[in-house]
Amino acid sequence: MNLSQLACQYLGFEVYATLSGPLYNSSSVDTPAQAESVICPANATNITDCWYSETKVGRTTERECVSIVCCPVNPCNISGQPLGLESGALPDSAFSESSCISASFCSRFGRLNSETAWIANPSDQYQWMQVQFESSYIVTAITTQGGKLFGKWVTSYTLSSSFDNVAWTDYLNVYTGSIEIFPGNYDRDSHVTHTLARPVVGRFFRIHPKTNEGDISLRMELYGYGPLTDAIASLNFEAKFGCNPPVLGEGLGVEDGRIPDSSLTSSSIWSSGHEAYRGRLNAVVVSGNAGAWVAAAAANNEWIKVDLGEDTLVTGVITQGRPISDQWATSFRISYSRDNINWTFALEKHCGVQKTYAGNFDADTHVTILFPEPVAARYVTLHLVTFARRAAVRFEVLGINT
DSSP states (O other): OOHHHHHHHHHTOOEEEEEESOSSOOTTSOSSEEEEEEEOOTTOOSGGGOEEEEEEESOOOGGGOEEEEESOOOTTSOSSEEOSTTTSOSOGGGEEESOOSSGGGSGGGOBTTOSSOEEOSSOSTTOOEEEEEEEEEEEEEEEEEOOTTSSOEEEEEEEEEESSSSSOEEOBOTTTOSBOOEEOOSSSSOOEEEEEEEEEEEEEEEEEEEEEESSOEEEEEEEEEEEEOHHHHHHHHHHTOOOOOOOOOEEOSTTTSOSOGGGEEESOOSSTTOOGGGOBTTOOOBTTBOSSEEOSSSSTTOEEEEEEEEEEEEEEEEEEOOTTSSOEEEEEEEEEESSSSSEEETTHHHHSSOOOEEOOSSSSOOEEEEEEEEEEEEEEEEEEEEEESSOEEEEEEEEEOO
16 A cells, blocks of 8 residues: 555545645745655555654755645546646647548647537547647546537547557446446537546547547547656556545336336326336337337426335436437436425535536437435436437436345
8 A cells, every 4th residue: 555545544535646746836835844754664554654754955846745636526626627728738739630621620629618629530430539748647537519610529439548659548437347438518519527536647648439419529628637757657557546436326126117107207208108117228119119208399398207116325327318219318417306396406415506417329328327425315307408309218217225
């Protein structure tokens, strides 16, 4: 166990990242300052097993300081700082791409909130946009947008990293160990941010669009910490720091039928065969059954609700679109209640806002949304914000059976 782990453990946390230099401005430290060298035996299991020696020195430099970021990461704020894409601090020469439709739409224009965007040509699953840094950085989050001038955006993508631009490592799902497919954007301007439970260390970072609305069109920002010394970069890479992800839970009975049909209701239905109880995760199309709940109107005020039967610790939801179709919810909000009268939206208590989640990007892929911590609820409602073609959903509620 290294010193970073011992320090965070002593405070009751896990290590999220170890950094070169002070995390906060250290100019207020008096001169001469106290330099402390902390020494721990190889078998230390608590920071109280360690000792330190003090030396009076002149003002310390940033390269002589080490900072530690402990978990949990605040769900309302992005951990880390913008790494220079939007601000222009990162030069155009740091951008590259698999292709671009013209010189006016290459990756150097793919900066968050820019007037244009990166547009690939062709728009297939083999395209990528790359950002490189002069030194190693820790990337903790990514924000994406579509193209401002066009109705085009990336609806899902994967992330990879490298130290040498030769050997690449895909970011993996912390639960399954498979390559993580991140839900992307649902319109041309909204920001969609994903915070990484396990931060990524490297010099080169690539976004690989997998599905898209119209042509592949992307603007983005990376967040994190750096630059790092080689020793600190190696420490983070080898230790694989990161926060414990939210509790996954298990299906509470929407998919397998433990929740009766009468406990699934909705704002409307398209017609017979499209009722709320058809919207069970992995439902299939059979005669007289559309295989999903489909709302009557193409409007953004449609909802589907489940009554779990009793107060339950709810950890999140899984959603799908309608099978054998091009209909799915591309973004939604989630609310929950214990009495079907007083409702709270996800993250409203934590952050003071109603969180809009990026939803599905095809008919069948599962998109899992987890709350930062379980919530007590009997009723859970999905409120559709945007959708592809029609408002159609299959879903499951996740939680802890007690």
